[in-house]
Amino acid sequence: MRIIILVLFAILLAAVAAVAWSADEAPAQFRFSGSGAIATLDPAQMSWIQDLRIAGLMYEGLFATDPDTLRPIPACAEQIDIDASGREYTFRLRADARWSNGDPVAADDFIFAWRRAIEPGTAADYAFFFHDVEGLADYVAWRWQEINRIAALPPSQRFDAATRHLAEADARFAQTVALRAVNPQTLHLRLRRPVAYWLDIVSFAAAYPLHRRSVEPHRRVGESGIVYYDEQWAKPGCTHYNGPYALSDWRFKRGLTLRRNSHYWDRGRIHIESVACLDVADPDTAWLMYSTGRLDWLPSVEASFAPVLVAQARQRADIHPYRAFGTYYYNINCRPRLWDGRPNPFADPRVRRAFSLAVDRAALVDHVTRRGEPPATTLVPPGVIPDYPSVEGMGFDPGRAQTELAAAGYPGGRGFPRVRLLYSTDGPHGLIAESIAGMWRRTLGVSVRLAGKEVQSFREDKKNQVFMIARASWYGDYLDPTTFLDTLRRENGNNDSAFADDAYEALLDAAEAEHHPGARLSRLAEAERYLVNEAAPIIPLYGFVHIAAFDPARAEGLNVNARMVLSLKDVTLRDNEGTSATAD
Amino acid sequence: MSLRFPARVATRLLQSLIVLFTVYTVTFVMIVAVPGNPFQREGARALAPDVERGLRERYGMQSNVRFYVDYLRRVMHGDLGVSLEYRNWTCNQIIADALPVSMAIGAVAIAVAALAGVTLGAASAVRPGGWIDLAAMGLAALAVSIPTFVVAAVLLVLFSVTWPMLPAGQWSGPLDLIRPAVALSLVPMAYVTRLTRSGMIEAMSADYVRTARAKGLSERHVVWRHALPNALLPVVNYLGPAAAWTMTGSFVVERVFNIPGLGTHFVNGVLNRDQMLVLAVVLVFSTIILLFNLLVDLACAWLDPRVGDAAQ
Numbered sequence: 063m064r065i066i067i068l069v070l071f072a073i074l075l076a077a078v079a080a081v082a083w084s085a086d087e088a089p090a091q092f093r094f095s096g097s098g099a100i101a102t103l104d105p106a107q108m109s110w111i112q113d114l115r116i117a118g119l120m121y122e123g124l125f126a127t128d129p130d131t132l133r134p135i136p137a138c139a140e141q142i143d144i145d146a147s148g149r150e151y152t153f154r155l156r157a158d159a160r161w162s163n164g165d166p167v168a169a170d171d172f173i174f175a176w177r178r179a180i181e182p183g184t185a186a187d188y189a190f191f192f193h194d195v196e197g198l199a200d201y202v203a204w205r206w207q208e209i210n211r212i213a214a215l216p217p218s219q220r221f222d223a224a225t226r227h228l229a230e231a232d233a234r235f236a237q238t239v240a241l242r243a244v245n246p247q248t249l250h251l252r253l254r255r256p257v258a259y260w261l262d263i264v265s266f267a268a269a270y271p272l273h274r275r276s277v278e279p280h281r282r283v284g285e286s287g288i289v290y291y292d293e294q295w296a297k298p299g300c301t302h303y304n305g306p307y308a309l310s311d312w313r314f315k316r317g318l319t320l321r322r323n324s325h326y327w328d329r330g331r332i333h334i335e336s337v338a339c340l341d342v343a344d345p346d347t348a349w350l351m352y353s354t355g356r357l358d359w360l361p362s363v364e365a366s367f368a369p370v371l372v373a374q375a376r377q378r379a380d381i382h383p384y385r386a387f388g389t390y391y392y393n394i395n396c397r398p399r400l401w402d403g404r405p406n407p408f409a410d411p412r413v414r415r416a417f418s419l420a421v422d423r424a425a426l427v428d429h430v431t432r433r434g435e436p437p438a439t440t441l442v443p444p445g446v447i448p449d450y451p452s453v454e455g456m457g458f459d460p461g462r463a464q465t466e467l468a469a470a471g472y473p474g475g476r477g478f479p480r481v482r483l484l485y486s487t488d489g490p491h492g493l494i495a496e497s498i499a500g501m502w503r504r505t506l507g508v509s510v511r512l513a514g515k516e517v518q519s520f521r522e523d524k525k526n527q528v529f530m531i532a533r534a535s536w537y538g539d540y541l542d543p544t545t546f547l548d549t550l551r552r553e554n555g556n557n558d559s560a561f562a563d564d565a566y567e568a569l570l571d572a573a574e575a576e577h578h579p580g581a582r583l584s585r586l587a588e589a590e591r592y593l594v595n596e597a598a599p600i601i602p603l604y605g606f607v608h609i610a611a612f613d614p615a616r617a618e619g620l621n622v623n624a625r626m627v628l629s630l631k632d633v634t635l636r637d638n639e640g641t642s643a644t645a646d
Numbered sequence: 647m648s649l650r651f652p653a654r655v656a657t658r659l660l661q662s663l664i665v666l667f668t669v670y671t672v673t674f675v676m677i678v679a680v681p682g683n684p685f686q687r688e689g690a691r692a693l694a695p696d697v698e699r700g701l702r703e704r705y706g707m708q709s710n711v712r713f714y715v716d717y718l719r720r721v722m723h724g725d726l727g728v729s730l731e732y733r734n735w736t737c738n739q740i741i742a743d744a745l746p747v748s749m750a751i752g753a754v755a756i757a758v759a760a761l762a763g764v765t766l767g768a769a770s771a772v773r774p775g776g777w778i779d780l781a782a783m784g785l786a787a788l789a790v791s792i793p794t795f796v797v798a799a800v801l802l803v804l805f806s807v808t809w810p811m812l813p814a815g816q817w818s819g820p821l822d823l824i825r826p827a828v829a830l831s832l833v834p835m836a837y838v839t840r841l842t843r844s845g846m847i848e849a850m851s852a853d854y855v856r857t858a859r860a861k862g863l864s865e866r867h868v869v870w871r872h873a874l875p876n877a878l879l880p881v882v883n884y885l886g887p888a889a890a891w892t893m894t895g896s897f898v899v900e901r902v903f904n905i906p907g908l909g910t911h912f913v914n915g916v917l918n919r920d921q922m923l924v925l926a927v928v929l930v931f932s933t934i935i936l937l938f939n940l941l942v943d944l945a946c947a948w949l950d951p952r953v954g955d956a957a958q
Contacts, residue, residue, distance in 0.1 A: 076753065102733050109690035182700035187691040206696055290704040293734045314735050314743050316817070316906045342815055343910060344901045347802070350814040351904075354806060486688065518682030518919055525686070535689075555692035 090319050090338035091635060092617070094359035095348050099315045099341040103296040105267040106179035107186040111537075114267050115361070115628045116339055119320055120303040121270035124153050124172070124249070125261045129621055129629040132541055133448065134261035138167055138271070138304060139249075148256030148577060149196075153249045153264075160325035161273050161302040169243035171271035171304075174278070177235060179268050182209060183288035188268035188539070196240035196254045205231060205287075213286040224287035231287075255574065258582060262540035273302040306332045306630065315341045331631040352611050358635070360611040361626065368609055369432035380613045387446050387624040388537035388606040389438050389546070392498070393559045394530070396599050401528045407478060408530055412470040414598040417531070418456050419463035420505035421498055427604050430497045431490060435604035440594050441536070442546045443605045446624050449580060450543055451587040455594035455602060460505045467506055475507025484513045484529035486520035491533050494603070524558050534558060534600070541625070543586040544570075550599060561599035566592060658943070662936040669932045670718065673925055678710050682919040684730040705730065705922075717925060726929070727922035731915075737926035740911060744895070745930065747817070748907035752893030754827035759834035759892075760885060766835075767842025767881075768874060774847055786839040789832035798829040798902040815904035826903045830896055834888045838881055845877030852876070879950055886942030890935040 096112030105117045118126075126137035136142065141154040159167040180189045180198060182205055193199040208231075212223045236242070240252035253260065263269060280295035295301055298309050306328070307320035317340035322332055340357065342348040345364035351357045363371060363381075375381040394414050400406045407413050423437030436444075439455025464474070472478040483499055485491040492514050499510035515523060524532050536556075538545040549556040552567060569592055573585035594602060610622045619633040685698045693701075699708075705728065707713045720727055726737035766786070770779035805825060806814040816822055849855060850873050858872045859865075895909025908927060915923040 076750075099732070101731060104734065107733060109687065182696065183704045185697045185700055187693060187697075189697055190694065202696075284703055286703065288700055288703050293728065293736075296734045314732065314740050314906070315910070340815075341906075342904050344904065346799075347815045347902060347904050350802065350806060354810065354814050356813055356815060517688050517917065518680070521686065521688040522681040522683075525692070539691075555694060 090336035092334045092336070092359070092630070093338045093340060093357050094361065095317075095340045095342040095351070095357055097345070097362050097364055099343070100312075100318060100339065102293075103309065103312070103318075104291075104293070105270040105272070106175065106184060106188075108267050109187045111626055112339075115626070116318065116320075117267040117270060118305070118628060119307045119337065119630065120305045120309055121267070122159075122305045123265050123267075123270050124155075125265040126629075127262070127265050127541075127625055127627045129623050129627045131448075132446070132623060132625050132627075134265045134541075137265070142261075148258075149253045151251050151253070151260065152244070155247045155249070156327055157247065158327040159304060160327065161304050162308040162323045162325055163273075163302045164325050165273065165275070165302065166246070167271060167304050168246040168274075169249035170246065171274050172249055172269075173241055173243060174274040175270060175272040176241065177239075178272065178277075178289075178291070181289045182206060183284060183290040186268075188266065191263050191266065191268055194253045194255065194257050194260070194263075196252045197238040198241070199254075201235055201239050204234065209286045209288060217285070220285045224283055224285065227287045228283060228289070256577060258579060259540045259542035259544070262542065266539065271304060273304075276301040307337060310336075315343075317341050328631065333632070333634045334630055337630065349611075358612060358617055359620065361608070361622075361628070363609040363611050371609055371611075372433050372607075375609075379615070380611055382610040382612070382622050383434055383607050384610060384622040385436065385443065385446075385624055386537065386606040386608050386626060387443055387541075388535060389441055389443055390435075390494075390533075390535045390603045390606060391438070391441065392601040392603065393524070393532045393534045394599055394601065395527050395532075396559050396561045397527055400530070401526065404479070406530070407470070407472070410470045411597055412466045413472070414601075415456065415595075416463045416466035416470065416506060417502060418594075418598050418601040419459045419466065420502055421601060421603065422458040422501055423603055424458070425501075426494065426497055430493050431604065433607045433609065435607045438602040438605050440590060440602055441550075441600060442543045442590055443538070443624070446538075447541055447543060447583075450583050453587050453590045453594065455591075456598070463505055472508075475509075478506075478508045481508055481510045482513050482528075482530045483510050484515065484520060484523055484532040486517040486533070487514040488517050495533065498603075527558070527560050531601070532558065535606070537606070538625075543583070543590065544573075547586060547589055547593070550593065559599040561597070563597050563599075566597060655940070655944075658940050662933075662940070665936060666929065666932055670721070670925065670929060671714075673928045674714055674717075677916075677919070677921050677924050678713075680919070684919045684921055687731075687918070707921075713921075717922065721925075721929065726926035729915075729920055729923045731918040731920040731923070737923050740923065741908065741926060741930055744906055744908040744911055747905060748895035748900075748909060749893045751823060751826050751830060751899070751905065751907065752889065752891075752895070754823055755830035755892045756834060756885065756889045758827060758831040759838055759888070760881075762831075763835045763838025764842050764874075764878070764881065767839040768846055768869065768877075770839070771843045771846030771850060771877075772869065774843075779843070782839055782843070786836035790836035792832070794829055794833070794896065795898040795902060797832060798826070798899050801825045801829055802902055817903075817905055822903075822905075826896075826899045826905055829899050829902075830892050834885075834892065837884055837888070841881045841884055842877060845880050846873055849873040849877040875949060879946060882945050882949060883942060886938040886945075887935065890931075890938040894931045894934055 096115060098110060098112050100116060101110055101113055102108060105121055108114050108117060122137045124137065124139040125134040128135045138155055138159045139153040140156045143152040155167060155169060161167060176192055178184050180192050180202055208227050212220055212227060215223055242250055244250050277295050280292040282290050282292060284290060298312050303309065303323060306323055306326045308323045310319050310321045312318040317338055320337045322335050326332065342351060348360060349363060349365040352360045371381050372383050375383050394408050395406060396409060397406055398409045427435040427437055439457055440453045444452045467475065483495050485495045495512055499512060502508050502510055523529055536546060536549060547570060548554055550559065550561050551557060551570065552562040566589060569585065569589035573582050573589060576582040576585050612620055616636055617633055618636060685701050686693055702708050706716045717727060729735050729737060729740060766782040770782040773779060802814060805812045812821060855868055855873050858868045895907040897909040897913040900907040900910045911923060912927045915927060
């Protein structure tokens, strides 16, 4: 018995030692928690807002998004020349732009990072951003052609063939892609078409520069000539950063710590010495940590009682509901036939319009989502993109909904097949689906089958169009309507409605051909008007509202904005007595 | 222990390898058969087909057969692969970081469960039907029937908000171990209490206990030296799998207390279709479970040599 007690005691001691060994790092001055764990610190591979937010603190692109106006402003570039055609860009880098080890930021660091972002093996979600650079799409196509050729060779010959091919690829990239360093401080590029939002693209994480000298040694070559990098390059101490902060510590699913970059050119406006981003998986725990002073900022409160906080926002100075640059909507399957071969009643735009007109969006946001979301009748969130004319979509109109459905041959919903409404079972989607299904039943007399699925299975069904109507959401990547409208182009990989409409394509093409910015936006508004009022492949429901939590008296100068951009420039921390708690 | 002991351990280890290989194959088939794609994630932009192909080639996942063979080869070299969702992390790094955390909590939980459970069980068996017995059985029923997430949430709110003694969501010292370990220990404690009690009741009426009493030994000596070791056999049998279960992490407890343990990685790995991470965690879990079962067998043989002889 004594032995057993001794063993148990030894276990306790070992456990305590393990905890002490694995304890979190000392807290930083400014602590926050995004929604979800940091997936990657490789800017070329980022998709999620929490990653993009951190990247924006560690790196700086040629331009950056102004957190107040949301327009791109010069950042690492101090001067820009755009020629009259709108296709040629010359960026002049700041002479004082430095990496965190003191090295100057060179035009070549941008070219290295951009090329890395499109190469087979490292290209990810946003590789397509760069395909507007003249010659780049052709270069990528040629690379794939060669990779396929090498893969077909006998294994013994592949390595030599890949080596020869990569040497050729370097020369080809330099010769055919219109992206070059005129000198260490000047970057010149030519686009294959004028891109009105190109400065937004160069502000995005995928276009951040990388410290070539420290990242390149991690380059590896696959047997058929794909290029990839040992992912450890993004770990603390392995590379350098050109943004206001440098990574000092990163522990998996615990969080990371950033320290002020003393070589950053605009360091005079950075007053917070250290920043910690903690990974907190449970939204209720995150809220508890915030309310007990363990976190200074929650960019998005996801706790189950968030609607209660919105109601309290007027009394509480630390609760900040804000509209995000995103829309919650339903996709309608537009294919002529359903997944099981039956004719698809939603191929008829009258049916699609009827279903959109039958949704009472005001009731949905007042009684179901309850965060003060604006009911949406359009895909592009209104009022965010400067100069974009507001478009009026279809609101709740039960009478017209019934007329449209009757005109399509289903008076009172008679003869209409059972509607399969697909949604994922995470988050509030189930409640929303139930509520909207009720509206359709009441207004249109149709029967609805709720198909709730686990998120990955949901995605598979959505991509294979195994639905009649499916939940969807979209956040804009850049401040232009095309970030939303392009998703419904025929060939777009995000066109889950399988919407293929010549008139819509023609309207977008006409807008693309328009060089005058105002006229271009008007044409895009025309396309959106056609999309939501005539073709109706989607049912816009509401604009996203997020709730940020921070005490403005503690974090002075911190703001919230629709793009969810975090800038700590000019932000000062004050302790409870009101004195500055930050380093200057 | 007999001379054949090393041979028995070697046989068990060989059997364990076969079990591990089977577990790997079954898990692999399941993870590639379920709908979903680790490279195409819901909520993110759809990847162009050639971009996805590049990534598949980079991670050696062009085909399932190649993935199966390559990954098995990597595992044999001690390389558990890369997380496909968290690509800057290798599975080895993730497991090395999270396993000690889960094992620490689990070890304390199982130690608490064993100490409290055996004491309560033994005490209640001395006078079955007495007030100690009723109280212990009531406590055990309560512990097994309240869901762990409720206990965890109550402990969190009670000691972080009502009496702010311990910070919420922190993992920085031995004190942060207490609440998750207590939450995790309740269910095994309830089982240990009931197993000890029934084992003790049976042992107390056995011939050897009567003989011990007839020899004039004190009741305490009879209970602790003669009845309890024999009554503990089913408890030890239960504690092996229970220790493996608690030490491989609990999704609920780790999530509520914001603990960076292995349980969350396993569940999230499955949800994200993070195929290499799931395979890695399953292999580590299986190894731990097999190891604990082996330890239990050896402990049983030590407690009751007849068990070992029967196994021969």
